[in-house]
Amino acid sequence: MGRVRQTRLVLVVDRPDPSAVRVRTLVPDAAATDDPSGPVGTTHPATHWPDLAGQAGGAPGPAPRWVWDDTNLWYPQALAAGRRVERAHDLRLARAILRRSSLTAATPYAAAPPSGWDELRPVPAAPPPPAGGVEALFDLLPAPRTAPALDPVDEVRAQLAAVAASTDPGRLRLLLAAESAGALVAAELTHAGLPWRADVHDALLAATLGPRPRPGERPARLEELAVRIREILESPALNPDSHPDLLRALQYAGVGARSTRQWELEKLDHRVVAPLLEYKKLSRLLTANGWNWLDQWVTDGRFRPEYVVGGVVTGRWAANGGGALQLPHQVRSAVVADPGWTFVVADAAQLEPRVLAGMAGDLQMAEAGRGGDLYQGIVDAGAVATREQAKLGMLGAMYGGTTGESGRMLPRLARAFPRALELVEQAARAGERGEVVSTRLGRTSPRPGSAWQEAQGEAYGLDAPPDAQDAARAQTRAWGRFTRNFVVQGTAAEWALCWMASLRTRLWALPPATRPGGAPAPFTDRAHLVFFLHDELIVHTPAEHAAEVAVQVREAAAEAGRLLFGDLPVDFPLTVAVVESYDRAK
DNA sequence: TCCAGGGGCGCG
DNA sequence: AAAGCGCGCCCCTGGA
Structure with a gap:
């Protein structure tokens, strides 16, 4: 300039x-x-x-x-x-x-x-x-x-x-x-808080679980399921919330479960499976986002979690209270814009592989992501046959997956996009050696802990037990997967920070609502951010400004790309939805 | 009675 | 379909 x-x-x-x-x-x-x-x-x-x-x-x-x-x-x-x-x-x-x-x-x-x-x-x-x-x-x-x-x-x-x-x-x-x-x-x-309609949430809970029970009691629907599960398993005293209890009962009834995990149970052919899965699903809703959650976290029509900036080693945000970064899709219909206002929900499409393309300077991968769907672009480039293969393969490359479909795709991806794949491989090798890696802007991974170092040293000592080497090797690989992912997740977090920072300034430049609210409003009298979720954000805006907000959200994304990668032609397309409630996005 | 840890599951 | 990464939070258990 x-x-x-x-x-x-x-x-x-x-x-x-x-x-x-x-x-x-x-x-x-x-x-x-x-x-x-x-x-x-x-x-x-x-x-x-x-x-x-x-x-x-x-x-x-x-x-x-x-x-x-x-x-x-x-x-x-x-x-x-x-x-x-x-x-x-x-x-x-x-x-x-x-x-x-x-x-x-x-x-x-x-x-x-x-x-x-x-x-x-x-x-x-x-x-x-x-x-x-x-x-x-x-x-x-x-x-x-x-x-x-x-x-x-x-x-x-x-x-x-x-x-x-x-x-x-x-x-x-x-x-x-x-x-x-x-x-x-x-x-x-x-x-500002995230607009939250307690009445909508309560109606949703009642429709799913039954009316709110007295403290200490199960909601009606959940109690029915518990009774049925006990009957089927012939275990009248069973507490379905107790994993050891439940596993014992399942084994005694010959169900053949090795754990009580959802995906394990789904594989089994037994009439207890359906009510049990239903119980677990409803139980999760009740304990994580039920009436107690509503009482504790929603006041004056707003959900106000506390965000912990830099709370994750990679630079992602964490959150305290209310499970803000785990809001189930199940309850998002309670996130409703104020009258006369609306939401602009924006989601960065395939952020992490795009960031990887930028870091690696991989022009082929950047080209595959030009304008639209990066995974489809990988298919169109002839690297793999289906979009699902492209997605699985890229996730495997960024997470360190080696098995199944994901692992099978790696050689093809490496041939088509050598620079991108080489970057994550290098990051993994560095981690395995106990070295640090850095994001695009310079956030650097921690060194492995002293226990890691000791395990490495002991595994190759003269009197090392036979499985010590295996354990050490497993730890080594695990740390390599961590550093492999660190560079991608961390740089994506940097992109998201730049995106939000740019958008924040742009929103401030928009006019206030024609019908301002009452309380002091340093910024909530106009379009403002109300939610952030790693690669997705929500703007609460006067309805008449929604179209302009959508434009600014996209321009902010483009600006973030330029800030991180300069003139490198990496696109960061967004999925943008203008909706009255959060569940209508996507 | 308190608290750490495991199992499990929600999100990206 | 989970796996491979990063989290928070729930319940329960078991030891102090």
Whole structure:
């Protein structure tokens, strides 16, 4: 880009003592230059930090980048007070990346002994305030817990220096920006919540399980099934929830089950199988997403899980509470847009193999994925005969599968797409040697644990037991499968972060609904993200803006592709659906 | 009575 | 059809 960038303020916020919030200014922005040595600017004593966020955010020129120890300690309060932050740098998340990245391995930052910054654990996001009570409630929110000894100005300078001294500052800078943007999105997702119709959910449960039972009792439908199972197995005291109990009863009745797993039971020819599978299915619905779940997780028509950014080793998000990333398709009909609003549900098609094509620079695979269905493209390229074979084969390549149809496809795929297949093979070999691997942007896998190392050493000692070598070999392969998958899953997670970060900015530029809501609405008065699931997201939007949102979602995906892979011609097509409820997508 | 771990299953 | 990767959460069991 040829244009001159305007200086973006970097504002470092912390709470050195309980009575004051301190905001210090660093210039220039980390994104504009690698120079971390700007002077420390003014200090603003304050007790009401969202006002500062609001003032700084309203200043002319580019919005500042806020630097803080942990997004969850600062941002939920600002959101509750109606303030939106445009850019951030989360020191805890950035540190976790930089301390382990192979790109910074040669820097003093990576070599330094552990400090208090390494001990920071994710904190739960502050729960959103109940509707109406915002101003009064705000000052009661707990104080941020920054340890006084940990100076965020020192830390951010050290991080910027590490990035500048790394083997690829551009990639790391993008990764840190994306990770922090993800932290903002995660806080906003919790703040906004996923629209959830408790009445629809309750009706669904009642239709499937029977009316809500008294605490401690089984719903009627489930109880009927339990009775039938006991009759068929002639085991009057059987508790079908107890695996050992159930397995014993199955064996005693001569059913021939080796476990109580669904797919094992399905293979058996016995009249207990049908009611038992039905019982397990309904039981799962009841315990995982039944009335208790509804009571605990849905309030004011919103499901507000807590997302844990970087909670998975690969860089994927995890979630706490409510099983947010495991929402069964069975209950998605309860996810209903508000009146006058609608959902735009977008899903990145075959994200992981596309990311692999990009990383490997595999132009043949990129060509196979041009525009449409990558798996069909693999068939059309003549590599395999059917779409299902292409899918199984690619999954096997990325997960390390060796058996069955999946394994049989590997040689053909390797012939057609040598670069892509070679990349995952290399990653697997590195893992088997105990080495680390890295994603496109530089997130690096952990080293195997000490138990792994010891098992490797012991297996080849003089007095090693005969099966120690087998066990060690199995562990070796398992770690290879992990590193093989790490590069793909981790890079896909980076793509998704860039996608969301770009979309977040684009949605903010859209107009508010013509009929705004009542409560403070830093961003929920217009199209906004309400759900994220690895390669899929949901935007809740005023119905009149849905078409524009669909355009922006696609453009954000294209932008994410360019950010990760530059001019390499890898497409990232989306499946986009404009729907009133989540179950109507796909 | 508490808690770790296994079995199982939901999601990508 | 599960397998090969990554998760969270449920129930139950068995040991402290």
